[in-house]
Amino acid sequence: MSSIPQAPTSEPARCLATDEVITDALRGRILHGAYAITRPLPDTARLAAEFGLPKEVIATALRALANEGTVCDVPGQGMFVARLPRLESAEAAAERVETILRTRLEHGVYPVSTWFPAQARLLDEFGVTLYVLLNVIAKLVDGGLLSTVTSRGRIVLDPQGPRPRPKDTRRPPRRSRSGTSAARSKRARIPCTHRFRRGRASGRSTG
Known part of the structure; x- marks a missing residue:
């Protein structure tokens, strides 16, 4: 039986997703203060490296935020937060986070048999409450995508593979x-x- 791989490093997750998902992720960060109003957002190259996507996809997501008035482009300085998006309901936030996490799991961003990111890391990324995040994770566990290891964390499962038996x-x-x-x-x-x-x-x- 192969040993469980080490937990992922703190490097940003590389995901394969649509520009709509990236737009939602950036909107959530802005909504919950991950990007200060007085400082520019990370540039396109940095965001592309973080999400593991072409710069064109990031540019499309930023353009969508600019069109809705959430960010504005200051020539020579970069993108800044122009206003906060409308507050999300708990249901909308859960749907957004679940969509992103399922997309990452389906595309192997979190490989099978590796540790799923810690709750604190996901809370920082998505800017949601612990209540919302735990509800989303519970759905992923019930769907056979994750398995909880008491006092250690959660492991990514193969949805087509056998479910692990709980230890005594x-x-x-x-x-x-x-x-x-x-x-x-x-x-x-x-x-x-x-x-x-x-x-x-x-x-x-x-x-």
Whole structure:
């Protein structure tokens, strides 16, 4: 049985997605303050490297944000946030995040048998509440795309492969100082108690 690969590094995820998905991802970041209003957005080349997409796709996504008035192009300085997008409902945010994560899983951005990104990293990227993110992850787990490993994280699954069997998490019996279990030590003391009681009933001294 092959060992589980190490957790992904902190390098940005490379995804194959449409420009609409990138537009939604950037809109979510702007909405939740990932890009400061007083500083320019990352340039096209940097965003293309982050998402693993051609610069043309990033440019199309930025142009869509500019057309809706969310960002504006300041000549010689770059793209800046012009206004915040309309607030998302919890349902809309969950739909946006689920679409992006499913797209990445389908295209192998998160390979099978590797660790799924940590919750803190996804919260920073998508700018949603923990409630929204946990609901999305629960859907991915129920759909057989992820498996939860207690106290460690989540592993990407092959949806066509077998589901892993959960491990037995029951604790072993507590050991006493002598190295035997507490239950066994208790049973060993019971006969002594009986002998003491029988001695008292017959009037004999036990000393």
